Amino acid sequence: MVRHASERRARSGDEADKARVAESEAKRMGRLGTNRVAGEDDEDTAAAKRSVTVDGAFGKPSACKETWEPFQRKAREGLLDACLGGPDGDAKTATEADLVVTSMCVAVEDDAFKSRTAVCLPTEAYAKRVDKLVHEFMQRDYARLEVPNGGTAPAPKDVIDALEKYLYGECAYRVPGGWREAYSPYRTYFHNVVAQKVGIPATLAALYIGCVERLKRKGALLVDVDVMIAPKAKGAASGAFGVTQPKAPWGVVRGEERDSKNHRNRGAVVCTPKMSVTLQLQALKRAFWPWEWDDTRDSGVLLAYVFPDANPPTRPWSNALHTSQQYNHTQG
Numbered sequence: 558m559v560r561h562a563s564e565r566r567a568r569s570g571d572e573a574d575k576a577r578v579a580e581s582e583a584k585r586m587g588r589l590g591t592n593r594v595a596g597e598d599d600e601d602t603a604a605a606k607r608s609v610t611v612d613g614a615f616g617k618p619s620a621c622k623e624t625w626e627p628f629q630r631k632a633r634e635g636l637l638d639a640c641l642g643g644p645d646g647d648a649k650t651a652t653e654a655d656l657v658v659t660s661m662c663v664a665v666e667d668d669a670f671k672s673r674t675a676v677c678l679p680t681e682a683y684a685k686r687v688d689k690l691v692h693e694f695m696q697r698d699y700a701r702l703e704v705p706n707g708g709t710a711p712a713p714k715d716v717i718d719a720l721e722k723y724l725y726g727e728c729a730y731r732v733p734g735g736w737r738e739a740y741s742p743y744r745t746y747f748h749n750v751v752a753q754k755v756g757i758p759a760t761l762a763a764l765y766i767g768c769v770e771r772l773k774r775k776g777a778l779l780v781d782v783d784v785m786i787a788p789k790a791k792g793a794a795s796g797a798f799g800v801t802q803p804k805a806p807w808g809v810v811r812g813e814e815r816d817s818k819n820h821r822n823r824g825a826v827v828c829t830p831k832m833s834v835t836l837q838l839q840a841l842k843r844a845f846w847p848w849e850w851d852d853t854r855d856s857g858v859l860l861a862y863v864f865p866d867a868n869p870p871t872r873p874w875s876n877a878l879h880t881s882q883q884y885n886h887t888q889g
Contacts, residue, residue, distance in 0.1 A: 620675035628677040632666035635659065640831055648831035656830045657684050657767035660747035660760065663837055667746070683748045687764065691771040694723045699777055713780045717808040720768060725805055730754045730761060732803045739803070745840045758786050759836030762806040762828040769808065781811040785825040801836065 597603075639654040639662070641647075648654075661680040668678045698719045702711035710716075724730050733739040733755055743749040747763060750756030756764070765784050772778040787802040806828060809815060815822045828836075843850060 620673050622673075624675050625669045625673050628669035628674070629666050632662040632669065636662040636666070636834070640834060648829070651766050651770050651830050652773075654830065655684070655767065655770065656763045656833060657687050657747065659830065659834055660763040660837060663834065663841070664746040664748050667742075667841075678748065683751055686751055687767050688771065690724075690728065691768055691775070694720060694768070695772075695775065695777060698723050698727075710777065710779060713778060713782070713810045714813075716772065716778055717782060717810070720765075720772070721807060724765070724768070728754065730756070730764070730805070732756070732758060732761065732805050740840065740844045742841060742844045745837050745844065747837075757836070757840050758801045758804060758806055759828070759833050759840065762786055763830075763833045763837070765806050765808065766828075766830065766833065782808045783811045783827045784808050785822070786828045787821075787825050 636659060639649050639656075639659040643649045643653070658680060661678070661683055665678045665680060668674060699711070699716065702715050702719060704711055730750075731754070733741075733744050738744060738755070739757055743753065744756050745760055747760055750760045751764065762784050769778065769782045769784065784806050785808065786806050787804045789802055804821075807821065809822075
């Protein structure tokens, strides 16, 4: 078959185009949408890669102790400073120590220790997510609030109501639906709660207090606000949420008389930053506790000591623990 010169030139042009496409795909390194140039890693990236090894027992990547231990140590120092760094060893106030960062210290320490990570959990990134929530609230909801005559800002109660509508309505933050979900660590760690929008009351209280403090810094709130939670009723054996009921926290203006007819305020207590962190730690202890848990005492230590080999699904040892005979036996 004889080809004309023009046809031969067209054929050679197609081959050249294919060669250019192949070269372009090689630069993409197998990934569409990006053009990358192969090169050497910088010093920090190379050091991080060298520190990661594969655990022979589980086949999971893990970093050496010198890599992840500083993350754990720094997180513990931040937690202790917030809880014990105040005057006379008291906890710092929400104004002195950002409760969002303090709650993240709990998650960072656990993440560093459990996963042996070479990359620290980004506390600043999740703090910025809370900043973004407040910024969006200021633009969308706060801007629509009415300012009283002669005032410079909306009434504090209106701001609180609008904030709760924004968090629990528009953003759809909520408490878990049952005790199995409530005792999942993913419902306690702050970064999981912010991302998944489901959390125990203690962690939601940390988010609420973080939003309140940011609004105060912006001048949107000119008064102090108490964030309330509902403790578990005395004698309740369900223990589904530790020492709190499955109710999302709410705010009241500090110093104002509370409406006693409102069922939500009955028995409610002010959730301080230290209380929020303590409840988060209690929930994590319950989540990771390997034996049967005695709900009436909010602790499984005594139960595990008396019956270390108990099988929770088949042996109701928590009932036997209430007898004075068993209790005296453990003490003697």
